[in-house]
Each structure stands twice: as C-alpha cells, then as structure tokens.
Amino acid sequence: xxxxxxxxxxxxxxxxxxxxxxxxxxxxxxxxxxxxxxxxxxxxxxxxxxxxxxxxxxxxxxxxxxxxxxxxxxxxxxxxxxxxxxxxxxxxxxxxx
Numbered sequence: 001x002x003x004x005x006x007x008x009x010x011x012x013x014x015x016x017x018x019x020x021x022x023x024x025x026x027x028x029x030x031x032x033x034x035x036x037x038x039x040x041x042x043x044x045x046x047x048x049x050x051x052x053x054x055x056x057x058x059x060x061x062x063x064x065x066x067x068x069x070x071x072x073x074x075x076x077x078x079x080x081x082x083x084x085x086x087x088x089x090x091x092x093x094x095x096x097x
Contacts, residue, residue, distance in 0.1 A: 032075075039067075040060065040063065040064075043063050044056065044059055044060055044063060067081070068080065068081045068082050069082050
C-alpha cells in the first residue's frame with residue numbers, strides 16, 4: 001500500500017467517525033461503524049484516484065449524501081437513515097407535545 005493511500009484511509013476514518021461514544025449495552029455498535037468505514041473506503045479510494053484532498057472530500061460528501069438519502073437499510077426496517085431520523089424526531093415531538 002502506498003503512503004498516500006494510508007493518509008487517505010486515515011482521512012476517511014476521520015470524516016466518517018462521529019463524536020458519540022459506544023453504548024456499553026450495545027456491543028454491535030462498533031461493528032456497524034467498522035462496516036460503514038469499509039463501505040465508504042470501497043466506494044471511494046479503492047475505486048478512484050484523487051489528485052487533491054478536495055476531490056476526495058467532495059466525493060466522500062457526495063457518497064454520504066446519496067447513502068443517507070437513498071440507501072434503504074435492513075437494520076432500520078427498510079428506511080433510509082434520513083427517514084429513520086425524521087421518524088424518530090416526529091415521535092419525540094409528539095411524545096413531548
């Protein structure tokens with residue numbers, strides 16, 4: 001593996017990571033993060049060569065937007081991540097209102 005690929009891998013892990021801590025009662029959470037990191041890496045750096053960091057960043061952003069608004073996930077009962085978040089927010093607003 002080239003040094004530039006190592007740097008890109010680190011960049012992708014940084015971009016795709018979140019500030020949330022793993023819930024100790026949900027051991028599968030870390031596996032989900034690892035799966036998403038692998039999916040992101042396969043869709044970007046393993047398929048394309050980027051001349052600049054800005055090109056990589058733009059492609060990662062485009063991929064994440066497409067994933068969040070179009071990809072239906074079994075773990076979310078067939079909803080996209082965006083639909084799941086919207087549904088959760090509607091439920092919490094109804095419950096608190």
